[in-house]
Amino acid sequence: MKHPLLDYLRREILPTTHCPGCGCGQVLNAFVNAIDDLEIDPKNIISVTGIGCSSWIPSPYLKCDTLHTTHGRAVAFATGVKVIRPETNVVVIAGDGDLAAIGGNHLIHAARRNIGLAVFLVNNYIYGMTGGQVSPTTPFGTVTTTTPYSNAEYPLRIAELVAAAGANYVARWTTYHIRKLIGSMKKALQKTGFSLIEIVSQCPVSYGRRVGLRDGVAFMQYFKENSVGCKKAASMSEGELEGKIVVGKLIERDRIEFSESLRRINEGVKREE
Ligand SMILES: Cc1ncc(C[n+]2csc(CCOP(=O)(O)OP(=O)(O)O)c2C)c(N)n1
Numbered sequence: 016m017k018h019p020l021l022d023y024l025r026r027e028i029l030p031t032t033h034c035p036g037c038g039c040g041q042v043l044n045a046f047v048n049a050i051d052d053l054e055i056d057p058k059n060i061i062s063v064t065g066i067g068c069s070s071w072i073p074s075p076y077l078k079c080d081t082l083h084t085t086h087g088r089a090v091a092f093a094t095g096v097k098v099i100r101p102e103t104n105v106v107v108i109a110g111d112g113d114l115a116a117i118g119g120n121h122l123i124h125a126a127r128r129n130i131g132l133a134v135f136l137v138n139n140y141i142y143g144m145t146g147g148q149v150s151p152t153t154p155f156g157t158v159t160t161t162t163p164y165s166n167a168e169y170p171l172r173i174a175e176l177v178a179a180a181g182a183n184y185v186a187r188w189t190t191y192h193i194r195k196l197i198g199s200m201k202k203a204l205q206k207t208g209f210s211l212i213e214i215v216s217q218c219p220v221s222y223g224r225r226v227g228l229r230d231g232v233a234f235m236q237y238f239k240e241n242s243v244g245c246k247k248a249a250s251m252s253e254g255e256l257e258g259k260i261v262v263g264k265l266i267e268r269d270r271i272e273f274s275e276s277l278r279r280i281n282e283g284v285k286r287e288e
C-alpha cells in the first residue's frame with residue numbers, strides 16, 4: 016500500500032541519506048504533514064537550506080523549488096526570495112551550526128526585520144555532518160571532536176534570542192513532541208512575519224554516542240523525561256531548569272512584515288512622484 020504522503024517526495028531518490036535513528040526524518044515527516052493539513056500546494060513553497068544534515072531535510076527530497084545554498088547563508092538567500100516573491104511560502108530548514116553559528120547574525124537581523132520566513136532550526140546540539148564538532152548549542156561539559164576534554168562554553172538559547180530580536184512567532188519542540196510540532200509548523204506557515212521553531216532533534220552518530228544516547232529510542236525517552244512546558248518553566252529557578260528543555264510557544268506578536276513595509280513605502284514614494 017502506498018503511503019498517502021509519498022506524493023510530496025521525490026521518490027526516485029528515496030530511501031534517505033540520513034543515518035538510522037536520525038531526527039531529520041521525523042522533521043521531514045512533520046513538515047509534510049503540516050503542508051498536507053494546510054493543503055498548501057508545494058508549488059507555492061520555496062525551501063531554502065544551508066549546509067549540514069538538517070539542510071538535507073527538504074532538499075532534495077521534497078517536491079518543491081529549493082535553493083540549497085552555502086553554509087550559514089540560508090536566511091540571507093531566503094530574504095531575497097521573500098522580497099521578490101512575497102506571496103510565496105518561503106521556508107528555511109537548517110541546523111544549529113548553520114543558523115546559530117556562522118549564520119547567527121543573518122538570523123538575528125531577519126527576526127528584527129520581521130521578514131516573512133518560516134525558519135525550522137534543527138538543533139541536534141552538534142555539527143553532525145562534519146563529524147561532531149562543538150556548536151553554539153552544545154551543552155556545557157560535553158566531550159566533542161573539538162572539545163576532547165569538555166566544552167567550557169554555555170549553550171546559546173537560540174529561540175529566546177530570536178524572540179527578543181523581534182520575530183512574530185517563536186516556539187520550541189522536540190522530535191518526541193511530533194503532534195505539537197506539526198501544529199506549531201502549521202502556525203509558523205500561516206503566520207505573517209518571521210517565525211522560528213527550534214526543533215530539538217537527535218544525532219545519535221555524532222552527538223549521541225558521546226553522551227550515552229546511542230539510538231533514536233534513547234533520545235525519545237530523554238526528550239520525554241527532560242522537557243518542561245513554558246508555563247511550568249516560568250515558575251522554576253535557573254537551577255531547577257538546568258538540563259531541561261523548555262518547550263512550547265515562547266512568543267506571538269503581530270508586527271508588520273518587512274516586504275509589506277517595503278511595498279507601502281514604495282507605493283508612498285510613487286504617489287508623491
Ligand atoms: C563556509 C563553510 N564553513 C564550514 C563548512 C563545513 N561545514 C559543513 S556542514 C557544517 C556544520 C553542520 O552543522 P549543523 O549546521 O548543525 O548541521 P547538522 O549537520 O548538525 O544538521 C560545517 C562546519 C562549510 N561547508 N562551509
Ligand code: SF4
Pocket residue numbers: 032033034036037038039068069139143144217218219220221222
Ligand atoms: S550524522 Fe547525525 S545529524 Fe547527520 S544524518 Fe547522521 S545521525 Fe543525522
Ligand SMILES: [Mg+2]
Pocket residue numbers: 067110111112137138139140141142143150
Ligand atoms: Mg547540528
